[in-house]
Amino acid sequence: MNTATSLAAGLLDEVHETQSAFRALLDALARPGQVKTLAPALPGVALGGAMARLLLTLCDEETPVWWQSAAPDLQHWLRFHTGATVAPDPAMASFALLTDVASAPALADFAAGSAKSPEYSSTLIIELPGLQGGTETQWRGPGIEDLQRVALPGLSTDFWTQWQVNHAAFPQGVDIIFTCAEQVIGLPRTTRVSSLEGV
């Protein structure tokens, strides 16, 4: 009963709000590195606006979600509104919610799909303190005309080394959606990332 009393509301206009969130996400993944804006945070939900709306848009009862930091209230909230269960370990997750990249499992620990069905891979949703102001990286690949400069804060060189391995495993591998409050940046597995120091 305690969890039920603190249960927050979902989207009020579910059809249109999920459609516009989905559209923003499509744009973000079609144009890696460009910032797309979703709508404000939901009242009573301790997640950024983009994160909360993407979860309500993407999850259903067939997509287990792995949480880096267990939050029973939020897990119950997502279960109530979408039916999504909690994945016990990263390799079983359709979606993974990360809030602290430094202490997160390696990218290789998440589901990468198989050569036959690369779509059974995890999609990581990572909340960052900001979407600019970090070390600059150069992104190239499908959806980027020439070169996209992105400076995401809070990501180590080790993370980008792991990303290169993830990219090399194409068509397998994880996709990443970086969020900060209302904004998102997509990093699909097709994107090559190099840093200015030539890593």
Add this chain to the structure above:
Amino acid sequence: MTSNTAAGEISARRSWMAVLSRASLTELEAKRVLVGELPALQQVRPPEVGMLMLRGRVGGTGNPFNLGEASVVRCAVRLGNGALGVAYAMGRDKRHAELAALFDALLQDPMRHDELQRMLIQPLQAMQAQARASRRREVAPSKVEFFTLVRGDT
């Protein structure tokens, strides 16, 4: 002991939710005046219409089969900081689900429970039981018993 009380609470709630779900909209609207002024109503899940697959079992094997689909409307509301009221009802009447969820939330409030149980649930329950009994009496004469006579060939 705790699990027993919890199970009792769940079955009590289940029975009043069933009564609210079977009641007609007119009946529920008529009872709305019982509760008077209310704190702000928050729609945790606004009323929404969907479909459910009804499954049945038939024949000696008892294998389930899909009988058909039914439209269902559901809703979840909270009054102020109170308990969460949830309702499911057959049909597409959003107001029905909303009122049923509202009453479910109020019935979980110990201050109001007894009064609502007496003024709302018990009369509705009695009416529904009566309707079911009279329907049963109506159709009982049309029941056909099949049996085979032994042919007297010898």
